[in-house]
Amino acid sequence: MADPTFTAPPEAPNRDEHSNGTYSGLMDAFLSWMATFAGELANLVTWIGERAAAAEAAAGGADAIEWVSEAAYTAGESVVYSPVDLQSYRARTTHSGLTTDPSADPTNWASFTIGKTPTLDSLTVSGATSLTGLQEAVxxxxxxxxxxxxxxxxxxxxxxxxxxxxxxxxxxxxxxxxxxxxxxxxxxxxxxxxxxxxxxxxxxxxxxxxxxxxxxxxxxxxxxxxxxxxxxxxxxxx
CATH class of the missing domain: 2.60.120 (Jelly Rolls)
Structure with missing residues (x-):
């Protein structure tokens, strides 16, 4: 999801303003803002949860959330694991309503291997390179x-x-x-x-x-x- 935003609060009511007739109006505006603020806080909690899941996925994907069919996902932000192969994937596109598992949907999901042992089809390296613990398959x-x-x-x-x-x-x-x-x-x-x-x-x-x-x-x-x-x-x- 997009980064959350917050509505600036209105002027807070003051009981001393009863005498000039502005208290009720200020209170109504402030209570209305608090209702809006509660919804914005809920969005913040969801946003923090997604960021925490992405951070865990970057550390190895062990705590990535399970992919749910037809759920909504955001390109570049949503990281899930597939219940089919238990591997982690990052959303390529912003989408919802799809029923194809990420492991079989390279159009909308990219394999996410940071923190794990990656599988590479090819690798081009230039410049001075130092490799430690390299073991070649026989x-x-x-x-x-x-x-x-x-x-x-x-x-x-x-x-x-x-x-x-x-x-x-x-x-x-x-x-x-x-x-x-x-x-x-x-x-x-x-x-x-x-x-x-x-x-x-x-x-x-x-x-x-x-x-x-x-x-x-x-x-x-x-x-x-x-x-x-x-x-x-x-x-x-x-």
Missing amino acids: VPLSGAAPVIDFSLGTRFTLTTTENAALTVANFSAGCGALVTITVGGAHSLDWTGIANLQHPDGGTVPAAPGSGETNSYIIRSDDGTNVILTLAEENISA
């Missing part, structure tokens, strides 16, 4: 046709249980990944399913690990078309 691969999918991460592991034909997906210019492969037996690695694959070491496919051994490979694309495969570490100790 994506496990398996099977006869493991796919190095760059949309899932930049670190992959594979322990073979059979011959493996590796491919890549969702790569673009400037992407790269570290792939650590342990060969679990007399298994081969086939990289030929990767289009436009290049090998900087004399144009040859990097060596595959021996049975029970582990190698790490760097796979990258500088232009979004060609893929470069390089042996980074060979026969890594467990």
Whole structure:
């Protein structure tokens, strides 16, 4: 809701003014103002409650109010949690009468993650950056046709249980990944399913690990078309 406003009080009545006939008029005006003031105080209490809920939401959303179907909400101010996914949302629009839960209504609600661990689809950082406690997710691969999918991460592991034909997906210019492969037996690695694959070491496919051994490979694309495969570490100790 909008910031509350208050009506200035009229002149207060004074009992000493009975004699000049102004007391009754001043009292009537003052009582009328008090009725208006009571309504304005009620609006202030509502406004304070919304601000307190927003502050709690900014600290983690634990005390955000539950979204109510068809209720009235104000753009940029109303913060609620969804009873469907229990996540917090801030109103994008001023609206009322809507029945769609915020988790399914990106037109009118924005996910509100301040104070929580945010989920980002992408992030661009410029300038000197210091990160503390950064932990990169490792994506496990398996099977006869493991796919190095760059949309899932930049670190992959594979322990073979059979011959493996590796491919890549969702790569673009400037992407790269570290792939650590342990060969679990007399298994081969086939990289030929990767289009436009290049090998900087004399144009040859990097060596595959021996049975029970582990190698790490760097796979990258500088232009979004060609893929470069390089042996980074060979026969890594467990």
